[in-house]
Amino acid sequence: MGKITAILIGAGLRGGHVYASYALEHPDEFQIVAVAEPDIARRKQIAALHKIPEENQYESYEKLLQKECMADCALVCTQDQMHYEPVTMALQRGYHVLCEKPMSPKKEEIIQMGMLAEKYNRVLAICHVLRYSSFYTKLKELLDSGKIGKLMSIQAMESVGFWHHAHSFVRGNWRNAKESSPMILQKCCHDMDILLWLAKAPCKKISSFGKLTFFKEENAPAHAPKQCMDGCPHRDHCAFYAPKFYLEHPKAETDGLVYAVTPTSDKESVLTALKTGPYGRCVFCCDNTVVDHQIVNMEFENDVEVSFVMSAFTKECKRTITLMGTNGEIQGDMEEGRIRIFDFVSGNTEEIYLHTPSKGHSGSDERMMHDFVQLLGNSENSEVPTGAGISVDSHLMALAAEESRLSGETIDFATYKKNLMEEVQR
Known part of the structure; x- marks a missing residue:
C-alpha cells in the first residue's frame, strides 16, 4: 500500500490535533499535503507541523477546492453547519472524504450527502469513532454470539462531565443550536449510531424529554462578572472558574481542550485569552441554548426497547451501558474498559477487561484513522463501517428525538424518514 495523501479542511481541535496527527505518528502511511483554515495562527501551526508549502495553505476551503484534486482524500473538520458544501465540492473534485460528525444539522443535507457519495462512487466516511472502539466491538x-440470548432492552448513558459540558456546550463552539446543532445530534449522534448498530433493526418510534435548566443567567450567583477573570468573588467556590480548569485540570491538556482557547498552552497565553475570550466567560452569562440534560426512548422494529440518558451533571466524561437479554445481562463501562456478563442459567458472572487508551475516545480516534487509511489503500474499496449510507439513519434518529423533545409527541420514525426521503427526491 502506498502512502495516502489528504487535504485538511478545518484545523481546529478535532481536525488539527486529532485526525491530522495520525500523519505525524504514521508518516509512512499518511500525509497532509494542504490545509484550509481561516484562523491564521492555527493554519500556520498545522502547516509547520506537516511541512505544508506556502502555496498549499488556504484561508478558505472554497479556494482549496477550486484547485485540481491534489490528494486521495479530504478531511472535512469544519463547524457543524459548514460540512455540506465542502463535502459536496470534495466529492465532485474526486476526493474520498472523512467528515466530522454530525454530517449536518439539516435533514435534507444529511440525505443528500448520502446520495452524493453514491452518485460519485466515492468513500464518504463519518467520524462515528465509537464503532472502532475495542469496547463496543466486544x-x-x-x-452476535448469543451470549445473553435474544436482546430485549438497552439502557445507555452518556455522562458528559460538568467540565466538558461547560467547555464545549456552554462556552464553546457547540453552545448554540442555531449556530451549530442540537445537543442530541452534535454530542449524541455517536450514541444513536451505536444503539442502532447494537439493536440490529430499524428504529420504529422515538420520544424525548430534556431542557436547558442550569446554565442560565437567572442562576448566576450575586455579583458574578461576565468574565471569570474580572475579579469574580466566587472563584474559590465555583466548579466552572475558567482559569482553574484550563491551567489545572488534567483533561484540559491531555484532551487538547486548552487548544480551543489558544494555539499555545503556556500559562501567559491561556490567561491572556481568558481575559476577553469566549472560554473565559461566566457559565451563567453565555449565549448557550442547547439542553444540559435529555432522555431519549426508542422502540425498534424487532421489539428491542432502548432508554438513553445524556447529562452534563456528572463527575466524569464517560459512557456506560446495560444490555438485557433473555439468557443474561451485560453491564459495561467504556472508559474503564470493563464488561460484566451475568448468566441467568448458571448464575455465574464473567468479567472482561479491555485495554483502553486514556485519550481519543478510548483509542477509537486512532483506530478509525487507521481503518480509513487502510480502506483507501486497498485496490478495491470495501464498505466503510461508518459510511454515509449507514449514518443517515442515526442522524435522522437524533433529529427526530429533538423534534419530539420540542413538540412533546412520539415520532413514528419510519414515516418520518419516508416523508423526508420523498421530499428530497422530488
Missing part, C-alpha cells in the same frame, strides 16, 4: 461480538 459488545457487538457478545450480542
Whole structure:
C-alpha cells in the first residue's frame, strides 16, 4: 500500500490535533499535503507541523477546492453547519472524504450527502469513532454470539462531565443550536449510531424529554462578572472558574481542550485569552441554548426497547451501558474498559477487561484513522463501517428525538424518514 495523501479542511481541535496527527505518528502511511483554515495562527501551526508549502495553505476551503484534486482524500473538520458544501465540492473534485460528525444539522443535507457519495462512487466516511472502539466491538461480538440470548432492552448513558459540558456546550463552539446543532445530534449522534448498530433493526418510534435548566443567567450567583477573570468573588467556590480548569485540570491538556482557547498552552497565553475570550466567560452569562440534560426512548422494529440518558451533571466524561437479554445481562463501562456478563442459567458472572487508551475516545480516534487509511489503500474499496449510507439513519434518529423533545409527541420514525426521503427526491 502506498502512502495516502489528504487535504485538511478545518484545523481546529478535532481536525488539527486529532485526525491530522495520525500523519505525524504514521508518516509512512499518511500525509497532509494542504490545509484550509481561516484562523491564521492555527493554519500556520498545522502547516509547520506537516511541512505544508506556502502555496498549499488556504484561508478558505472554497479556494482549496477550486484547485485540481491534489490528494486521495479530504478531511472535512469544519463547524457543524459548514460540512455540506465542502463535502459536496470534495466529492465532485474526486476526493474520498472523512467528515466530522454530525454530517449536518439539516435533514435534507444529511440525505443528500448520502446520495452524493453514491452518485460519485466515492468513500464518504463519518467520524462515528465509537464503532472502532475495542469496547463496543466486544459488545457487538457478545450480542452476535448469543451470549445473553435474544436482546430485549438497552439502557445507555452518556455522562458528559460538568467540565466538558461547560467547555464545549456552554462556552464553546457547540453552545448554540442555531449556530451549530442540537445537543442530541452534535454530542449524541455517536450514541444513536451505536444503539442502532447494537439493536440490529430499524428504529420504529422515538420520544424525548430534556431542557436547558442550569446554565442560565437567572442562576448566576450575586455579583458574578461576565468574565471569570474580572475579579469574580466566587472563584474559590465555583466548579466552572475558567482559569482553574484550563491551567489545572488534567483533561484540559491531555484532551487538547486548552487548544480551543489558544494555539499555545503556556500559562501567559491561556490567561491572556481568558481575559476577553469566549472560554473565559461566566457559565451563567453565555449565549448557550442547547439542553444540559435529555432522555431519549426508542422502540425498534424487532421489539428491542432502548432508554438513553445524556447529562452534563456528572463527575466524569464517560459512557456506560446495560444490555438485557433473555439468557443474561451485560453491564459495561467504556472508559474503564470493563464488561460484566451475568448468566441467568448458571448464575455465574464473567468479567472482561479491555485495554483502553486514556485519550481519543478510548483509542477509537486512532483506530478509525487507521481503518480509513487502510480502506483507501486497498485496490478495491470495501464498505466503510461508518459510511454515509449507514449514518443517515442515526442522524435522522437524533433529529427526530429533538423534534419530539420540542413538540412533546412520539415520532413514528419510519414515516418520518419516508416523508423526508420523498421530499428530497422530488
